[in-house]
Amino acid sequence: MLNEKIAKLINEQVNKELYSGYLYLDFANYYADEGLDGFAHWYEVQAQEERDHAMMMRRYLLDNGYRVTFDAIAKPDKTFSKHSEPLDAGFEHEKYVTSLINEIYSQAFVIKDFKTMQFLDWFIKEQGEEEKNADDMVKKYKMFGHDAKGLYALNQELAARVYTPSATGPAM
Numbered sequence: 001m002l003n004e005k006i007a008k009l010i011n012e013q014v015n016k017e018l019y020s021g022y023l024y025l026d027f028a029n030y031y032a033d034e035g036l037d038g039f040a041h042w043y044e045v046q047a048q049e050e051r052d053h054a055m056m057m058r059r060y061l062l063d064n065g066y067r068v069t070f071d072a073i074a075k076p077d078k079t080f081s082k083h084s085e086p087l088d089a090g091f092e093h094e095k096y097v098t099s100l101i102n103e104i105y106s107q108a109f110v111i112k113d114f115k116t117m118q119f120l121d122w123f124i125k126e127q128g129e130e131e132k133n134a135d136d137m138v139k140k141y142k143m144f145g146h147d148a149k150g151l152y153a154l155n156q157e158l159a160a161r162v163y164t165p166s167a168t169g170p171a172m
């Protein structure tokens, strides 16, 4: 059985991952409205990945005898006036998510919950990639986003992102 406190933190993280998906879909809505379909697509794929993260945590809880409960998902409340703003917000959000995962990991470490630590190893690595991807978006926009041709090329590049299900995630 899972420690109750750890299980509760992971259950809360399920909600936060679903919120992340919601947030990124909101970014996609903004870019679609701006005519930047490649940026919109990139965030639609990101939203799918966030749902995968939530489902992996839900499955871990279920497989360890914990009754998962769902809370309301918060409304994304950001408004954007520049194309760079969702990119900056995305990078900040991923750093925040990393801090949440790290906190669960450190709690698991304190009580010697090695099984949960092993489960979270995948997420620790994933957060490294998520932060890098978000940082790359910020950097690329800084380099290419302020010129119409550069923005067009970047939009094309982002349109090519392929969704790969996180099925190879952690062993339960």
Ligand code: FEO
Pocket (backbone or CB within 6 Å): 017, 020, 049, 050, 053, 094, 097, 130
């Ligand atoms: Fe599920 Fe973007 O972290």
